[in-house]
Amino acid sequence: xxxxxxGGATFFGHPRGLATLFFTEMWERFxxxxxxxxxxxxxxTDTAKEGLGLDSETAGAVYxxxxxxxxxxxxxxxxxxxxxxxxxKAIWYGGILIMIGHLLLAVPGSTTIFFAGLCFVxxxxxxxxxxxxxxxxxxxxxxxxxxDAGFSIFYMGINIGSILGQTLVSLLAEKINWHYGFGLAAIxxxxxxxxxxxxQNHLFDIGLEPKAKDKSVADEKSSPxxxxxxxxxxxxxxxxxxxxxxxDLATARGLAEAVGVLIVSVTxxxxxxxxxxxxxxxxxxxxxxxxxxxxxxAALFWSGFEQAGSTLNLFAFQHTDRMLFGWExxxxxxxxxxxxLIVILAPIVxxxxxxxxxxxxxxxxxxxxxxxxxxxxxxxxxxYLAAGYVTQGMQVGMTxxxxxxxxxxxxxxxxxxxxxxxxxxxxxxxxxxxxMGIWFVGASLGNLIAGLFAGEFDPNNTAGLPxxxxxxxxxxxxxxxxxxxxxxxxxxxxxxxN
Numbered sequence: 001x002x003x004x005x006x007g008g009a010t011f012f013g014h015p016r017g018l019a020t021l022f023f024t025e026m027w028e029r030f031x032x033x034x035x036x037x038x039x040x041x042x043x044x045t046d047t048a049k050e051g052l053g054l055d056s057e058t059a060g061a062v063y064x065x066x067x068x069x070x071x072x073x074x075x076x077x078x079x080x081x082x083x084x085x086x087x088x089k090a091i092w093y094g095g096i097l098i099m100i101g102h103l104l105l106a107v108p109g110s111t112t113i114f115f116a117g118l119c120f121v122x123x124x125x126x127x128x129x130x131x132x133x134x135x136x137x138x139x140x141x142x143x144x145x146x147x148d149a150g151f152s153i154f155y156m157g158i159n160i161g162s163i164l165g166q167t168l169v170s171l172l173a174e175k176i177n178w179h180y181g182f183g184l185a186a187i188x189x190x191x192x193x194x195x196x197x198x199x200q201n202h203l204f205d206i207g208l209e210p211k212a213k214d215k216s217v218a219d220e221k222s223s224p225x226x227x228x229x230x231x232x233x234x235x236x237x238x239x240x241x242x243x244x245x246x247x248d249l250a251t252a253r254g255l256a257e258a259v260g261v262l263i264v265s266v267t268x269x270x271x272x273x274x275x276x277x278x279x280x281x282x283x284x285x286x287x288x289x290x291x292x293x294x295x296x297x298a299a300l301f302w303s304g305f306e307q308a309g310s311t312l313n314l315f316a317f318q319h320t321d322r323m324l325f326g327w328e329x330x331x332x333x334x335x336x337x338x339x340x341l342i343v344i345l346a347p348i349v350x351x352x353x354x355x356x357x358x359x360x361x362x363x364x365x366x367x368x369x370x371x372x373x374x375x376x377x378x379x380x381x382x383x384y385l386a387a388g389y390v391t392q393g394m395q396v397g398m399t400x401x402x403x404x405x406x407x408x409x410x411x412x413x414x415x416x417x418x419x420x421x422x423x424x425x426x427x428x429x430x431x432x433x434x435x436m437g438i439w440f441v442g443a444s445l446g447n448l449i450a451g452l453f454a455g456e457f458d459p460n461n462t463a464g465l466p467x468x469x470x471x472x473x474x475x476x477x478x479x480x481x482x483x484x485x486x487x488x489x490x491x492x493x494x495x496x497x498n
Contacts, residue, residue: 011153014139014146014149014150014153015139015140015202016202017135017202017203017204017206018136018139018150018153018154019199019202020196020199020200021135021136021139021157021203022154022156022157023157023192023195023196023199024095024132024192024195024196025132025154025157025158025161026157026158026160026161026192027161027188027192027193027195028095028098028125028129028132028161028188028189028192029157029158029159029162030161030162030164030165030188030191030192031098031099031165031185031186031188031189031192032070032121032125032165032185033161033162033165033166033335033339034164034165034166034168034169034170034184034185034188035102035105035121035165035169035181035182035185036166036309036335037165037169037170037309038169038170038173038174038178038181038182038332039063039066039309040059040060040063040309040310040313040314040454041173041174041313041317041331041332042173042178043058043059043062043063044056044059044314044317045178050108050177050179051178052111052114056314056454056457056458057455057456058253058455059454060253060310060311060451060452060453060454060455060456060457061253061255061256061451061452061455062256063309063310063451064256064310064447064448064449064450064452064454064455065255065259065448065451066118066121066122066451067309067444067447067448067450067451068256068259068260068263068444068445068447068448068451069118069119069122069126069259069444070121070122070126070129070444070447071126071129071441071442071443071444071447072126072259072441072444073122073123073125073126073127074125074126074129074130074436074439074440074441074444075126075266075434075438075440075441077090077094077126077127077130078130078131078134078434078435078436078438079434080127081127081130081131081134081207081210081211082210082211082430082431082434083210083211084210085210086207086208086209087131087132087134087135087206087207088131088135088203088206088207090127090128090131091131091132091135091196091207092193092196092197093127094123094124094125094127094128094129094131095124095128095189095192095193096193097120097121097123097124097127098120098121098124098125098128098189099124099186099189099190099193100120100124101117101118101119101120101121101122101123101124102117102121102182102183102185102186102189103183103186104116104117104120105117105118105121105182105185105186106179106180106182106183106186107179108179117182129440130436130439130440131207131436133154133420133424133436133439134207134424134432135203135206135207136151136154136420136424137151137420137421137425138206138207139206147425148350148354148417148418148421149350149351149353149354151350151417151418151421152347152349152350152353152413152417153346153347153350155346155416155417156342156346156347158339158342159338159339159340159342159343159346160339160343161339162335162336162338162339163336163339163340163343164188165185165188166332166336167332167333168184169181169184169185169332170330170331170332170333170335171330171332171333172184173330173332174331175330211430211432253452253455256448256451256452257452259448260445260449260452263441263444263448264445266441267295267438267441267445270438271288271292271438274288274431275288275289278428278431279430280428284428286493287426287427287428287493287494288426288428288435289493290422290490290493290494291422291423291426291427291435291438291439293366293486293490294365294369294419294422294423294439294442295438295439295441295442296442297366297369297372297415297442297479298415298416298439298442298443298446299442299443299445299446299449300446300475300476300479301372301373301376301412301415301416301446301476301479302442302443302445302447302450303445303446303447303449303453303472304376304377304379304380304408304446304450304472304476305376305408305411305412305446305450306443306446306447306450307450307453307454307472308335308338308405308408309335309450310450310453310454310457311450311454311457311468312334312383312401312404313332313334313335314457315383315386315390315401315457316331316334316398316401317331319390319395319396319462320334320396320397320398320401321395321396321397321398322334322398329398334401334402334405337401337402337405337406337409338405338408338412341406341409341410342409342412342413345409345410345413349413349414350417353418364487364490364491364494365418365419365422365490365494366483366484366486366490366491367484367487368414368415368418369414369415369418369419369480369483370482370483370487371411371480372411372412372414372415372416372480373411373415373476373477373479373483374411374476374477374480375407375408375410375411375414376407376408376472376476377472377473377474377475377477377480378407378473379403379404379405379407379408379411380469380470380472380473380476381469381473382400382404382407383400383401383404383469384466384469384470384473385400386400387465387466387468387469388466390462391462391465391466419439420436420439422494423435423436423438423439424436426494453468453472456468
């Protein structure tokens with residue numbers, strides 16, 4: 001299939017289609033991260049102040065279940081694009097579902113409508129997220145460091161949208177009305193849909209046809225068994241989240257833990273099936289196993305990093321002195337530190353990878369993962385120190401969270417865009433969209449764990465905070481060292497795709 005991405009106008013020296021994807025993702029992330037910045041705060045706010053009035057354990061479980069679902073549904077989203085819609089239509093339909101979801105969240109007074117809105121956003125993101133990343137990879141059929149740099153620029157779009165969303169949505173929600181914030185998120189997704197529709201011609205024919213219909217893989221049909229797995233995953237998530245609107249919310253934690261078991265079970269079964277009966281040759285099996293290892297590393301990283309929207313957001317809301325020149329900064333604004341740093345550092349890191357590659361000094365993918373995990377652990381060590389002051393009855397300054405987000409941001413750049421790029425390089429063509437979905441399922445598991453961590457956050461009992469944060473330091477540091485140690489073996493399996 002001809003892509004025709006070379007020649008003509010460029011976007012920072014990259015194919016012009018990257019701009020289409022950059023701005024679509026920017027507005028989608030505006031809506032997602034803007035809403036995420038206020039979600040757990042809205043849930044723990046008293047009903048007298050137009051919140052849901054949930055305790056932190058229940059709110060953390062609901063938050064974890066929702067954010068896990070957002071990324072879990074990228075697996076069926078990737079399958080639907082590969083076999084039915086094609087990546088381009090999946091992005092369009094996904095954006096529409098996201099917009100509907102945010103509009104439902106903007107409706108006050110109904111718990112049932114609230115959970116329905118979360119379902120729509122999760123389903124829409126499951127369609128849009130893996131497929132827009134797949135098309136970014138297809139813009140660079142040559143692969144290499146250029147593709148890594150392209151993903152770093154794409155990452156800038158994610159984080160510009162995050163900055164705008166977390167700043168504007170938080171301001172509107174915390175200072176005026178929570179539901180106005182959700183409504184602004186819907187407007188952001190609408191802007192992304194308009195932009196995508198007007199500029200998608202720059203993608204030429206990339207993503208128009210499902211991968212399974214591509215002549216190069218026409219003889220390699222995806223098994224109907226996988227379709228059954230994905231449908232069960234979709235139905236289980238939607239049913240579980242929607243049931244929260246009807247049953248006692250005290251069961252939310254148990255339901256979140258059950259979804260965690262579902263995520264692990266589906267992932268292990270999926271990899272086992274692909275590895276054994278997926279019709280792969282020996283080289284492809286090695287590459288799929290590497291993707292499995294990257295999945296584990298990503299899940300561990302996101303389980304710490306994504307506490308920004310849960311545990312660390314509650315810490316900012318309840319234990320941080322946010323007064324600045326006599327005005328209290330919205331807690332959600334501190335969420336913007338990470339994307340601001342990413343926008344500043346992403347082009348530098350992207351250029352660094354290219355320069356190091358030119359000198360044959362570019363660190364391998366597993367080594368970059370090791371750095372990412374250790375930096376995540378260092379960030380939580382900062383929070384461990386801050387929590388020590390909180391146990392003495394003090395409020396701490398915003399600088400502690402800023403320092404934590406700095407270490408997490410550098411770790412993110414070492415791991416996330418590199419993991420995305422590696423997955424596009426290593427994924428067998430007939431499972432391309434599904435493997436992108438698996439990458440985001442790692443984020444799903446990490447988000448769920450992050451939500452369950454938030455359930456351990458008791459604003460009335462701060463004695464356990466240092467131990468809570470130090471536990472993340474331990475597992476993050478150990479995981480990072482393990483990736484360093486296994487890197488020589490993994491590099492052999494990656495081969496020329498490194």
